[in-house]
Amino acid sequence: MSRFTALTENAHEKLSASTGVLLTNLGTPQAPTAAALRPYLKQFLSDPRVVEIPRLVWMIILHGIILRVRPAKSAKLYESIWMEGGSPLLVHSQNQRDKLAAQLTEQGFNANVKLAMRYGEPDMAKVLQEFQQEGIRNVVVLPLYPQYSGPTTGSTFDAVSRELNKWRFVPQLHFINSYHDHELYIQALANSIAADFEQHGMPDKLILSYHGMPKQFFDNGDPYYCLCMKTSRLVVEKLGLSKEQYQTCFQSRFGKAEWLKPYTDATLTELAEQGVKNVAVVCPAFSSDCLETLEEMMHENKDVFMEAGGEQYRYIAALNDNPDHIDMMVDLVKPYL
Ligand SMILES: C=CC1=C(C)c2cc3[nH]c(cc4nc(cc5[nH]c(cc1n2)c(C)c5CCC(=O)O)C(CCC(=O)O)=C4C)c(C)c3C=C
Ligand SMILES: [Fe+2]
Numbered sequence: 643m644s645r646f647t648a649l650t651e652n653a654h655e656k657l658s659a660s661t662g663v664l665l666t667n668l669g670t671p672q673a674p675t676a677a678a679l680r681p682y683l684k685q686f687l688s689d690p691r692v693v694e695i696p697r698l699v700w701m702i703i704l705h706g707i708i709l710r711v712r713p714a715k716s717a718k719l720y721e722s723i724w725m726e727g728g729s730p731l732l733v734h735s736q737n738q739r740d741k742l743a744a745q746l747t748e749q750g751f752n753a754n755v756k757l758a759m760r761y762g763e764p765d766m767a768k769v770l771q772e773f774q775q776e777g778i779r780n781v782v783v784l785p786l787y788p789q790y791s792g793p794t795t796g797s798t799f800d801a802v803s804r805e806l807n808k809w810r811f812v813p814q815l816h817f818i819n820s821y822h823d824h825e826l827y828i829q830a831l832a833n834s835i836a837a838d839f840e841q842h843g844m845p846d847k848l849i850l851s852y853h854g855m856p857k858q859f860f861d862n863g864d865p866y867y868c869l870c871m872k873t874s875r876l877v878v879e880k881l882g883l884s885k886e887q888y889q890t891c892f893q894s895r896f897g898k899a900e901w902l903k904p905y906t907d908a909t910l911t912e913l914a915e916q917g918v919k920n921v922a923v924v925c926p927a928f929s930s931d932c933l934e935t936l937e938e939m940m941h942e943n944k945d946v947f948m949e950a951g952g953e954q955y956r957y958i959a960a961l962n963d964n965p966d967h968i969d970m971m972v973d974l975v976k977p978y979l
């Protein structure tokens with residue numbers, strides 16, 4: 643058998659004129675149970691893009707400690723946010739896929755839109771193989787991480803290229819690696835924040851909280867921190883906020899090493915202690931609501947702020963399947979269709 647895969651031998655008449663659009667996100671367990679969390683966390687945390695501790699040492703820690711303790715702990719958290727259709731991240735991602743497909747069809751584009759997750763299901767390699775079997779020769783990959791980072795977008799590229807390395811007829815490939823400063827992304831964020839302000843009034847501070855990463859990644863050249871800062875600057879410029887009216891910070895630490903600062907929980911505590919009573923929180927690094935927004939930001943960090951003396955804490959939802967978010971996706975993929 644050949645090491646390279648193909649549609650089928652001499653089936654060139656099946657080659658398709660349509661473009662495959664692959665939306666991707668991080669991934670999520672199949673169920674909110676320890677049994678489902680274990681394989682998911684194992685795949686995720688074994689990725690050398692995510693954890694850069696020397697392999698042998700990390701495998702001992704991962705298998706000896708983390709995979710024994712974390713699955714049950716995380717399962718409880720997932721259980722608290724689980725939706726009827728499954729994990730929020732999966733449900734929102736499926737809605738994004740369906741609405742993007744509908745929009746592209748309405749605008750007259752011939753595109754086949756699919757969803758894949760970097761870890762877990764829908765499996766990235768299998769979804770790319772579906773494109774191969776459909777004879778698709780033009781593939782656009784849109785990882786739904788607005789700010790490029792090695793552990794997210796970089797790792798997605800690894801998984802795509804690992805699969806395409808096996809193809810006899812490599813497709814034309816367009817990989818969108820960041821949209822942190824895209825006009826329609828900034829506008830969609832500003833629209834959702836402005837709608838919150840209109841409904842509930844101006845908070846004392848707008849908190850822009852991004853997923854964190856080990857500081858060492860930044861020291862070693864990962865651009866994520868700078869891209870987050872640029873997103874914040876463009877959003878607050880669009881909203882006309884002054885320096886005193888907002889704060890950027892980083893959430894979701896994992897492990898004992900130093901991560902990007904300031905930390906969200908410490909920032910909320912300090913602000914409350916300084917007399918800030920009323921905050922609105924938005925998480926621009928998350929294109930969909932997920933565990934890290936619905937559990938950590940809506941609940942855990944609200945408790946942190948209130949216990950430190952805060953009085954009002956509002957979480958502004960992720961862009962999910964908002965029409966202006968879908969319009970942004972159309973704009974990102976359109977040049978390649
Ligand atoms: C171990 C190190 C981690 C790095 C580095 C990291 C970077 C990173 N992650 C996201 C987006 C998401 N992360 C999510 C969950 C999650 N992240 C980590 C660890 C790292 N992330 C863990 C262990 C988990 C699992 C949750 C848990 O068990 O507590 C999610 C949510 C997934 C869901 O199912 O809801 C997202 C989304 C970004 C953008 C990022 C890079 C900067
Ligand atoms: Fe993460």
Ligand SMILES: [Fe+2]
Pocket residue numbers: 894895933934938
């Ligand atoms: Fe978390």
